Amino acid sequence: MTKIDPRDLSFDDWDEHFFPRPTEQEFDRVVERAISRRGFLGGALAFGSGAAVMGTGILKGSTALAQQTSCFAFEQLAPQTDGTVHVPEGYSWDVLVRWGDPLFSDAPTFGPASGHPSTGADRVFGENTDGMELFNKGDTELLVVNSEYPNPKINLPAGQEGSPASLEDVRLLQSIQGVSVMEVAEGADGWAVVVDSPYNRRIHHNTPMVIDGPAAGHDLLKTAADPTGTQSLGTFNNCGSGRTPWGTYLTCEENFNGYFGTTAELSLDDATAAGFKRYGVSTKVDPGRYNYHGFDERFDLSKNPNEPHRAGYIVEIDPWNPDATPVKHTALGRFKHENAAYALTPEGQVVVYMGDDERGEYMYKWVSRDIYVPGGDTSTLLSEGQLFVAKFNDDMTGTWIALTPEDTGMSAAEIALFTRVAATQVSATTMDRPEWIAVNPTATEAYCCLTNNSRRGALDDDGNVRTNAAGEQMVPNAPNPREINRYGQIVRWRPHNADHGASTFDWDLYVMAGNPTVHTEGPYAGTANINAGNLFNSPDGMQIDTTGVIWIQTDGNDDNEGDFEGMGNNQMLAGDPVTGEIRRFLTGPNGSEVTGLTWSVDKRTMFVGIQHPGSPFPDGEGVLPRSAIVTVKRNDGAKVG
Numbered sequence: 001m002t003k004i005d006p007r008d009l010s011f012d013d014w015d016e017h018f019f020p021r022p023t024e025q026e027f028d029r030v031v032e033r034a035i036s037r038r039g040f041l042g043g044a045l046a047f048g049s050g051a052a053v054m055g056t057g058i059l060k061g062s063t064a065l066a067q068q069t070s071c072f073a074f075e076q077l078a079p080q081t082d083g084t085v086h087v088p089e090g091y092s093w094d095v096l097v098r099w100g101d102p103l104f105s106d107a108p109t110f111g112p113a114s115g116h117p118s119t120g121a122d123r124v125f126g127e128n129t130d131g132m133e134l135f136n137k138g139d140t141e142l143l144v145v146n147s148e149y150p151n152p153k154i155n156l157p158a159g160q161e162g163s164p165a166s167l168e169d170v171r172l173l174q175s176i177q178g179v180s181v182m183e184v185a186e187g188a189d190g191w192a193v194v195v196d197s198p199y200n201r202r203i204h205h206n207t208p209m210v211i212d213g214p215a216a217g218h219d220l221l222k223t224a225a226d227p228t229g230t231q232s233l234g235t236f237n238n239c240g241s242g243r244t245p246w247g248t249y250l251t252c253e254e255n256f257n258g259y260f261g262t263t264a265e266l267s268l269d270d271a272t273a274a275g276f277k278r279y280g281v282s283t284k285v286d287p288g289r290y291n292y293h294g295f296d297e298r299f300d301l302s303k304n305p306n307e308p309h310r311a312g313y314i315v316e317i318d319p320w321n322p323d324a325t326p327v328k329h330t331a332l333g334r335f336k337h338e339n340a341a342y343a344l345t346p347e348g349q350v351v352v353y354m355g356d357d358e359r360g361e362y363m364y365k366w367v368s369r370d371i372y373v374p375g376g377d378t379s380t381l382l383s384e385g386q387l388f389v390a391k392f393n394d395d396m397t398g399t400w401i402a403l404t405p406e407d408t409g410m411s412a413a414e415i416a417l418f419t420r421v422a423a424t425q426v427s428a429t430t431m432d433r434p435e436w437i438a439v440n441p442t443a444t445e446a447y448c449c450l451t452n453n454s455r456r457g458a459l460d461d462d463g464n465v466r467t468n469a470a471g472e473q474m475v476p477n478a479p480n481p482r483e484i485n486r487y488g489q490i491v492r493w494r495p496h497n498a499d500h501g502a503s504t505f506d507w508d509l510y511v512m513a514g515n516p517t518v519h520t521e522g523p524y525a526g527t528a529n530i531n532a533g534n535l536f537n538s539p540d541g542m543q544i545d546t547t548g549v550i551w552i553q554t555d556g557n558d559d560n561e562g563d564f565e566g567m568g569n570n571q572m573l574a575g576d577p578v579t580g581e582i583r584r585f586l587t588g589p590n591g592s593e594v595t596g597l598t599w600s601v602d603k604r605t606m607f608v609g610i611q612h613p614g615s616p617f618p619d620g621e622g623v624l625p626r627s628a629i630v631t632v633k634r635n636d637g638a639k640v641g
Helices: 011-018 027-038 063-067 165-175 270-279 412-417 419-427
Strands: 090-099 131-135 140-147 176-188 190-193 201-202 208-212 231-233 240-242 249-253 314-317 328-329 339-342 349-356 359-361 365-369 387-391 395-403 434-439 447-449 489-495 504-512 539-544 550-554 571-575 581-586 593-599 606-611 628-634
Touching: 090 190, 090 365, 131 240, 131 606, 131 628, 140 240, 140 249, 140 270, 140 539, 176 249, 249 365, 270 419, 349 447, 387 419, 447 504, 489 539, 539 593, 550 593
Parallel strands: 131 593, 208 328, 240 339, 339 434, 434 539
Antiparallel strands: 090 628, 131 140, 140 176, 176 190, 176 201, 208 231, 240 249, 249 314, 249 339, 314 328, 339 349, 349 365, 349 434, 365 387, 387 395, 395 504, 434 447, 447 489, 489 504, 539 550, 550 571, 571 581, 593 606, 606 628
């Protein structure tokens, strides 16, 4: 059997390899039962496009799409397979900033083939750009960007093959992750980072943090370095993002489990051992994913078994105050946060929607106790309130179930620490990897990307049907006809009474991705708004602009073979929420994920993230591949969102 190098695994494959999950998903059963009852099984699935009426959830045909006038100001871009970015005719793109570019004039120089040294690595733009938001005061615009994880085989010296050889190597990797706060400005030559701006700041794996909410001070958060359990160092695996109405940035800790390991056999109490298994924290004595624990004992479970409990949260950052300490909000739950999408109730309470990005996990909602008043006190809005988890019903309705001590049998602190366990206790609906959630500013509705679930019926390395955590074979069954869901879908819901704070909602599927050129009929063909021209798989990132256009970013298979023939590289598409039409707008370099999206204040510039390009993007041959943020503009100067 071929030995697996953990550094070559995606986060999804890492978790599946070490902590296999059940492939049978309750959400799939709900969808299939709903369709079966209405008699819509057979032929191509045609449900859930924007032409469907909420509350019925089934699109009865595709003619509505053809009869609508398109809202898009561009012609669809053809799929691309090369090593650069493409945008439609009439648009142009440029590079704003890439990994290793200086935020300060004393930053180390980037070497084309060697990167930059450990010293000063926290003075440059970080690696693997992801979620981002733009903030402004007057004429000053700040771009705040996540750097999700490192690429050790690129970031470390070539001879080390991606393995840290010293604490200095670990510090380099720790410094290029986290968050970059930087001032940006547009000049005669386009957009650029304002080097040495007083607002520029790097937040990384060793930046001091404050812990608040119900878990703060709990024994499982206490360490020798922090016996109070109220302070920690660093924010980890910063995936999607969000913002608050009072002008702060929310960064979301996702696959934090891969940073921890052990140098010795462990003897854990039952609660800690169960928690490690539920969250995928490996207790094997081996180098692990990054081997932090081999050189930095903070990440060694044999010395600091509570350290993983201090990660997996949403972190609030004030972009306008470089001296402000970021806050980890435990009230918003601990899980693999994808992003944080906010809304306000009619009364002014703050609602935050969140997804837990792993197969078989859940969608959550936070509702603040207090109301948001512009200019007023905001200190309780992300710490005092109620956390809910979603349950989807067969009749295309749903309920938000409160995670309370009474209903879960857990204390408030335990709910915050082991949110996944609490959600299981109340029989929430398991989902196919809930990724980005977006709230429509033009209608009371929200959307969530369910990116894929490719393990149902899949075989392991020995040719056996994969087993779940209990050792049971994950075979397909009647209510789960899509043995291997490689394509993903987007679910949409509208809260009852047009109130995001409501406990009930109606739902449907906006789109189910597929490939009708390979699968001419059946569930793998996709919904009626998928056609040969707009093929994509694994919807991941998502934003909705001020006009209501849904921008969908993908992180899927780009080999253009088999089920993925004709899809091209990962991409960004635009969706019409009314007609359901979807058009390809941008393609990234081969090997890359297109992730992170925001706009300039005047909406004439779009900022788009390009993560882990597989070719020497954007500088060409002889230069290391570098994740980057690109700007996209219309050539006529009109708005792009």
